Amino acid sequence: MVLSSAALFSQIKEEKLILDKKREPEVKKIEKKKTSVETIKNYPPEEKSQNPVQYQITNVPALSDFQTSTIQGEDITPKIEADQYQNYARFGMGNYGKVLLDGYATYQLNPQTEIGLDAHVLSTHGLKNEYPWNSRSSQADLSAFMNAYTNSGKINVTAGFGSQDYNYYGIYALEPAPDAVLKQQVQNFSLNGFYDHYSNKILNSAQVKTGILNDHFNAKESVASVKVNLSQHEMKFPLPDVTLNADLGVGFESVNSRFDLLEQHESNYFEGILEPKITFFRGKSYLMIGSGFSFLGAEQNNNLLTDRLKENKTYWFPKAEVLFASSPLANLYLGVDGGLQHNSYTEMLQRNPFLVSDQEVLPTETKYRLYFGIKGDVNEHVKYDVSAGFSEVRNIMFFKANGLFDHINTLNRSAYNYANTFSAVYDNGSVNEVKASVQYFPLQNLSLNAAMNYNFYRLDNQDKIYNIPEFNAEFGGQYRLLDQKLLLGFKAFFISERTTNSFSYTEDPIAGIFIPEENTAERLSGYADFNLSAEYKFHKNFSVFAIGNNLTNAQYQSYKGYKVLGAQVLAGVKVSF
Incomplete structure (x- = not known):
């Protein structure tokens, strides 16, 4: 099993802008038929294409998804697939002072090796008409990568640097001066490596992920993980038409966080992982039985504790799944799983960039998760997947609004001390979930998709979970026309109400x-x-593009106090070479 790659910094899904720059095949929300194998260059070779690997988690992309500042829409610009030019440079401008610079370039060292660079810069002056204080934001990202295709496997190495510069502008309880300094800046460095062996004998895949983060308030964090999958597939079993796969996942993860503000939390986690499993196949049906073993070493401290808290603990998690492939129209599946998810300041900022730079970091333990569902192909034009589940979880993480960190009657405050930040909090409880997704391909040049999620949390110590919607959905589509010179894209997000806490203040002179x-x-x-x-390509090397975000001018808040940009239009030119 291979862990999927994720960008270190992002926002809630409906607020982010993702450039469509992945150079590796993407796995859709709904799996295509397992007999299909994407072919890029000389990968996979003939022996693997005849026995395609059934991946459970997506391949690590050669490039990161670049994220923008915290109050942007989503770049849903489609990619002209018929374009013979892979390298490009883009420039665009829009309202709210948006400026976009974007480029991608690769160089073929030899038929089996390529290197490349990917750069992205986006800035906006923010909500000048909504806030008299600064809501400006900008982001710059740079990624360098190498892809190599050897006789035995595929290698990818990616190094990345990102910098986010923005402001804690979501002030609702006080009226600071227009020149109040609200600056926050987050920088991250990452180095990831991935190796996929063409054969599933012994070494199947290996992955190394590392990251370093620091911010304007001297928070520091380092994360690292190594995962190796050992396997022996397509073994004979003494039952008619039954084959056996055996897999063993071995690895470790570490998260080390330190903060210099307020309570000055510090934590160090190291987890050793062992995940054996066997899978019995008969046709397209299968039964997987496995386990997850984790050894967790933890140290925690803050300036309120006189001694460091140390704990060593061993976990066992059930893992099993069965799929009944009665027909392409309906495949029933059910299973159980669990595991540790390492929360980190890095991961927290993906969900909420407006955190105060002092967080308690705890891992989330899914003791078990029971799920069942049905998926299939109605015909070659419609694919669907519907599932439901129930889980028992310890340390469910969500975000609670902070008030003032001191109550002195002054507006000469630090950037994070205007009741404008959030902190991670934890509670134990259960989660009921329902998920559904569908893809529809009515025409060769038209694709439509939809997905929805419903999650109901029942917490031990709190009536409602904060800042997490019970229901969210998205709809999207792409349409190619005019001999693929014109590409149109559409995406819509629907988010239900959320509960949060908030503060108000009165003066005592x-x-x-x-x-x-x-x-x-x-x-x-x-x-x-x-x-x-x-996007319209009027010449083999030149095209123009336009992106419209939040076109209904919805005046919503991502988190309490943080209004998003209204209707946005960005347009520009793209040069391919």
Whole structure:
């Protein structure tokens, strides 16, 4: 099994802009038939294409998904697949002071090796008409990579640097001066390596991921993981038409975090992982039985503790799945799994960039997750997947709004001390989930997709989970026309109401303090966000593009106090070479 790659920094899905720059085949939301194998260059070789590998998690892409600043829409510009030119440079401008610079270039060292660079810069002056203080943001990302295709396997190495520069502009409880300094800056470095062996004998795949983060307030974090999958596939079994696959995942993960503000939390986690499993196949049906063993060593400290807290603990998690492939129309499946998910400041910023630079970091333990579903191909034009599940979880992470960190009656405050930041909190409980997705291909040049998720949390110590919607859905599509010179894209997001806490303050001039009052059950309204894109190639080397985000001008908040940009239009030119 291979862990999937993710960008170190991102925002909630409906708020981010992702450039479509993956150079590796993408696995769709719904699996295509397992007999199909994507072919790129000389990968996979003939012996593997005849016995395609059934991956459970996507291949690591050669490039990261570049994210923008925290109040952008999503770049849904489609890629002209008929374009013979892989390298390009883009420049675009739009309202809210948006400026986009974007480029990608590769060089073929030899028929089996290529190197490349990917650069992206986006900036905006933010919501000047909504906030008198600074809501400007910018992001710069650079990635360098190498792909090599040897006789035995495929190698990818990717090094990345990213910098996000933005402001804690979501102030709702006080009225600071327009020139209040609200700056936050996050920088990250990453180095990832991936090896996929063409044969499934002994060594199947190996992956190394490392990352280093620091921010404007001197938070520091390092993350690392190594995962090796050993396997022996297509073994004979003494039953008619039954074959056996045996896999063993071995690896470790570490997360080391240190903060210099407030309580100055510090934590170090190291997890050793062992995941054996065997899978019995008969036709397209299978039965997988396995286990997950984890050894976790943890150290925690903050300036309120006199001694470091140390703990060593061993975990066992069930893993099993059965799929009944009665027909292409309906494949029933059910299973159980569990495991540790290492939360980190890096991962927290993916979900909420407006965190104060001092966080308690705890891993989330899914004791078990039971699930069942049905998926299939109605015909060659429609694919679907519907599932439901129930899980028992310890340390479910969500975000709670912070008030003032001191109540002194002054507006000369630090950037994070205006009741404008959030902190991770944890609770134990259960999760009920329902998921559904569908893909529809009515025409050769038209594809449509939809997905929805419903999650209901029942927590031990809190009535409602904060800042997580129970329901979210998305709809999208791409349409190619005019001999593939014109590409149109559409994507819409629907998010239900969310519960959050918030603060209000009154002045006590005699005592010289602010008196706080907390609302523990405020509701943030749900919203719909519609986005369109278009790209037209008027010359083999030149095209123009336009992106429209939040076109209904929905005035919603990503988190309490953080209004998003209204209707946005960005247009520019693209040069391919």
